[in-house]
Amino acid sequence: MCGIVGYVGEKPAVPILMAGLQKLEYRGYDSAGIAVVDQEAIWVKKAMGKLAVLEDRLNGTRPDGVVGIGHTRWATHGRPSDENSHPHQDGRGDFAVVHNGIIENYLTIKQRLAAAGHVFASETDTEILAHLVEAYYDGNLEAAVQRVVSEITGSYAAAFICRHEPEKIVAVRKDSPLVIGLGQGENFLASDIPAILNHTRKTYVLTDGEMAVLTRDAVTVKSAATGAPVSKEIFEVKWDAVAAEKAGFDHFMLKEIFEQPKALRDTITGRLTPTGADLAALGLEPALLAQINQVAIVACGTAYHAGLVGKYIIEALARVPVVVDIASEFRYRNPMVNEQTLVVVVSQSGETADTLAALREAKRKGAKVLAVTNVVGSSVAREADAVFYTWAGPEIAVASTKAYTSQLVAMQILALSLAQVRQTLTPDAIGEIVAGLKRLPAQVAAVLAGTGTVKAISNRIKDWDNVFFIGRGVDYAVAMEGALKLKEISYIHAEAYAAGELKHGTLALITEHIPVITLATQEQVLEKTVSNVQEVRARGAYVIAVALAGNETVNEYADVVLTVPQTHPVLAPVLAVVPLQLLAYYSAVARDCDVDKPRNLAKSVTVE
Ligand code: M6R
Numbered sequence: 001m002c003g004i005v006g007y008v009g010e011k012p013a014v015p016i017l018m019a020g021l022q023k024l025e026y027r028g029y030d031s032a033g034i035a036v037v038d039q040e041a042i043w044v045k046k047a048m049g050k051l052a053v054l055e056d057r058l059n060g061t062r063p064d065g066v067v068g069i070g071h072t073r074w075a076t077h078g079r080p081s082d083e084n085s086h087p088h089q090d091g092r093g094d095f096a097v098v099h100n101g102i103i104e105n106y107l108t109i110k111q112r113l114a115a116a117g118h119v120f121a122s123e124t125d126t127e128i129l130a131h132l133v134e135a136y137y138d139g140n141l142e143a144a145v146q147r148v149v150s151e152i153t154g155s156y157a158a159a160f161i162c163r164h165e166p167e168k169i170v171a172v173r174k175d176s177p178l179v180i181g182l183g184q185g186e187n188f189l190a191s192d193i194p195a196i197l198n199h200t201r202k203t204y205v206l207t208d209g210e211m212a213v214l215t216r217d218a219v220t221v222k223s224a225a226t227g228a229p230v231s232k233e234i235f236e237v238k239w240d241a242v243a244a245e246k247a248g249f250d251h252f253m254l255k256e257i258f259e260q261p262k263a264l265r266d267t268i269t270g271r272l273t274p275t276g277a278d279l280a281a282l283g284l285e286p287a288l289l290a291q292i293n294q295v296a297i298v299a300c301g302t303a304y305h306a307g308l309v310g311k312y313i314i315e316a317l318a319r320v321p322v323v324v325d326i327a328s329e330f331r332y333r334n335p336m337v338n339e340q341t342l343v344v345v346v347s348q349s350g351e352t353a354d355t356l357a358a359l360r361e362a363k364r365k366g367a368k369v370l371a372v373t374n375v376v377g378s379s380v381a382r383e384a385d386a387v388f389y390t391w392a393g394p395e396i397a398v399a400s401t402k403a404y405t406s407q408l409v410a411m412q413i414l415a416l417s418l419a420q421v422r423q424t425l426t427p428d429a430i431g432e433i434v435a436g437l438k439r440l441p442a443q444v445a446a447v448l449a450g451t452g453t454v455k456a457i458s459n460r461i462k463d464w465d466n467v468f469f470i471g472r473g474v475d476y477a478v479a480m481e482g483a484l485k486l487k488e489i490s491y492i493h494a495e496a497y498a499a500g501e502l503k504h505g506t507l508a509l510i511t512e513h514i515p516v517i518t519l520a521t522q523e524q525v526l527e528k529t530v531s532n533v534q535e536v537r538a539r540g541a542y543v544i545a546v547a548l549a550g551n552e553t554v555n556e557y558a559d560v561v562l563t564v565p566q567t568h569p570v571l572a573p574v575l576a577v578v579p580l581q582l583l584a585y586y587s588a589v590a591r592d593c594d595v596d597k598p599r600n601l602a603k604s605v606t607v608e
Pocket of ligand 1: 300302303346349350355399401603604
């Protein structure tokens with residue numbers, strides 16, 4: 001949700017900032033802008049629209065300044081426009097600031113500043129930061145920023161430059177990510193690692209309440225509240241810059257769909273023993289797992305859907321009651337969790353504001369929190385009691401795919417761990433699931449090897465305004481993810497229903513040829529699902545079924561069957577979702593949508 005870059009060094013800043021923004025565009029793409037200190041003045045260029053518009057506008061007007069900041073925006077306060085784009089400046093043009101997050105008390109501050117004569121050029125909350133720093137500046141940018149921070153509430157990652165101190169950037173963070181990159185004679189700042197990976201692998205993450213002062217030769221970190229120095233441990237990024245590139249695929253989303261076999265293999269590796277899940281790999285005491293009486297899974301969007309799958313699997317294997325909550329609901333409903341609840345927060349980015357707030361609420365109530373996240377050192381990883389990293393690698397496309405299937409594997413391994421500790425499964429049953437988990441990467445690769453039928457169906461789906469997804473049990477949870485993928489990137493309205501629920505109202509919407517995508521991987525409810533398929537077929541629906549190989553029953557009743565390899569029922573979601581991801585992808589391409597950057601969305605949602 002908004003991307004920030006910063007550069008201090010010896011080279012012209014503009015190309016470095018633009019290249020960094022290009023890597024961060026997935027975080028927001030309503031508008032973009034850069035500011036560079038140039039000959040003791042601040043030069044700013046910004047434009048509504050994607051980065052390409054800014055690139056066009058820059059033609060022939062690039063200053064040589066070696067210190068600068070940049071921003072790519074996902075609008076919160078104020079519609080996308082040139083004026084509302086960042087960086088923002090004070091009235092005199094002495095400062096420039098970029099910001100990610102929301103300043104909650106901006107209106108009161110804005111009114112006060114306006115009464116004192118400040119004139120505002122935008123509708124944003126961010127602009128008050130530039131005017132405040134102007135008001136507090138008396139020759140020391142750090143001190144002025146500290147005063148600003150002491151006054152604002154809300155969430156922010158922000159970076160300031162000042163024409164009177166042309167050699168530095170001052171950055172602060174609270175509830176929005178900021179990474180520092182350390183180079184030789186140059187230093188970097190960014191919302192995410194891919195933006196700096198072409199320059200350095202030496203990084204560390206700022207934590208809440210910290211302020212970083214970047215100059216060419218050093219980065220110092222202090223407490224923004226007290227100014228006390230903070231020492232940081234350098235983290236060497238292991239993954240390759242290529243992992244954050246498209247590598248010949250048309251879109252990041254397609255590349256990431258095809259990376260799933262590796263993502264799953266990496267996530268499973270080291271988590272299994274010959275006789276089950278490796279309990280040590282979970283980072284939670286077996287005694288704790290044995291004594292909990294409830295699991296609460298909290299997440300947003302696709303991660304929430306992974307949690308729904310987790311509920312079915314944990315309850316089936318470990319016989320512990322599981323509640324699943326949308327994080328933005330959980331945090332405000334005085335949730336019933338306590339010392340005997342294991343709260344599992346699931347977040348690809350580890351920075352989703354609602355999920356982070358839910359984690360804090362759970363901890364406040366005494367629950368133990370396990371974070372399932374894809375980003376090392378992210379906020380949820382740091383604040384949870386234990387972390388299960390999904391090793392999916394960087395996920396750039398806004399639509400989550402490989403992170404989701406890796407989260408499903410995390411749920412399966414958690415369920416297995418709980419089952420082992422609570423002795424709810426026989427060794428044979430555990431062995432069967434372990435063997436199935438190990439087969440999953442190759443099975444996903446097999447599904448990906450045949451995309452022809454999915455492409456053909458997408459050509460038919462693309463012309464529909466409404467599509468239904470149905471399923472029973474864990475298939476219902478997968479249906480929800482299939483529907484979200486389709487609406488998110490192709491803008492086709494899609495809804496998921498528990499198959500048995502259709503006849504309680506929604507069946508009225510089933511008309512001649514309307515596509516009904518049926519998940520039918522669960523043997524124990526297969527006959528019931530088939531009955532529901534017949535009900536929609538009788539009303540003229542065009543039924544596309546996703547079924548396990550060898551399932552002849554569904555073949556008879558569906559118009560098209562997308563088969564995935566045979567597996568254990570609790571592992572089936574990992575395979576069943578892959579055709580749905582591809583269906584969404586190819587439908588979006590056929591409708592000429594911007595697959596990687598769907599309208600109105602952003603990758604990492606760091607505001608409420
Ligand atoms: O980073 P997180 O997993 O916390 O993000 C949660 C959701 O915003 C995210 O899954 C979103 O729903 C995806 N765009 C869906 O593809």
